[in-house]
Amino acid sequence: MSKNKYYVVWKGRVPGIYQSWPECHSQVEGEAGARYKGFPSLAEAEEAFQSGPPPFSSKSKGTQTATIRLTPESHKPIPESLSVDAACSGNPGLVEYQGVFTGTGKVVFRQGPFQGGTNNIGEFLAIVHGLALLKKLDSPIPVYSDSLTARKWVKDKAVKTKLQAGEKNRAIFDLMERALKWLNENEYPNAVLRWDTDHWGEIPADFGRK
Numbered sequence: 397m398s399k400n401k402y403y404v405v406w407k408g409r410v411p412g413i414y415q416s417w418p419e420c421h422s423q424v425e426g427e428a429g430a431r432y433k434g435f436p437s438l439a440e441a442e443e444a445f446q447s448g449p450p451p452f453s454s455k456s457k458g459t460q461t462a463t464i465r466l467t468p469e470s471h472k473p474i475p476e477s478l479s480v481d482a483a484c485s486g487n488p489g490l491v492e493y494q495g496v497f498t499g500t501g502k503v504v505f506r507q508g509p510f511q512g513g514t515n516n517i518g519e520f521l522a523i524v525h526g527l528a529l530l531k532k533l534d535s536p537i538p539v540y541s542d543s544l545t546a547r548k549w550v551k552d553k554a555v556k557t558k559l560q561a562g563e564k565n566r567a568i569f570d571l572m573e574r575a576l577k578w579l580n581e582n583e584y585p586n587a588v589l590r591w592d593t594d595h596w597g598e599i600p601a602d603f604g605r606k
């Protein structure tokens with residue numbers, strides 16, 4: 397188990413000192429150029445935070461100031477979070493999506509099925525639906541998604557799909573337009589994090605239809 401008890405984030409969503417790896421992880425996951433490091437004591441962490449990050453060395457890997465090795469004990473999902481997922485029957489086909497509280501598995505929302513959609517579109521709508529709901533609840537908890545494509549669409553505020561709009565899938569395109577409008581008109585504190593399926597298993601919001 398890691399001996400680090402305090403984590404300094406010099407560059408991330410909110411720089412500062414955090415008392416657990418999940419808190420630190422939520423600040424640096426997906427952030428380009430993130431700078432962070434773990435320390436065994438608060439005094440060392442405070443001194444390091446005030447001094448600023450050390451320069452990169454030739455031995456440094458990735459964008460982190462120092463590699464924090466993830467162990468089964470430290471690399472775990474944050475229980476106080478929202479997990480989202482989508483399911484699509486056919487491509488394109490009937491698509492639906494849902495969000496659940498990660499720690500309890502309680503379903504928070506479920507939408508669909510909608511005709512003529514794709515799984516990536518459903519994943520995208522699920523993330524934005526989750527972000528909008530959390531903003532209404534004034535909740536800063538992170539959102540987990542196992543879709544790299546959907547997370548990128550949310551980050552870029554752009555949906556890059558080859559799906560053609562038509563009368564059959566008008567509803568799904570209306571939802572995409574509303575989602576993009578919300579992203580462009582709103583700020584939110586919630587981190588959108590990658591669900592690590594390889595280590596954690598299927599995301600709690602999974603429909604179980606594989």
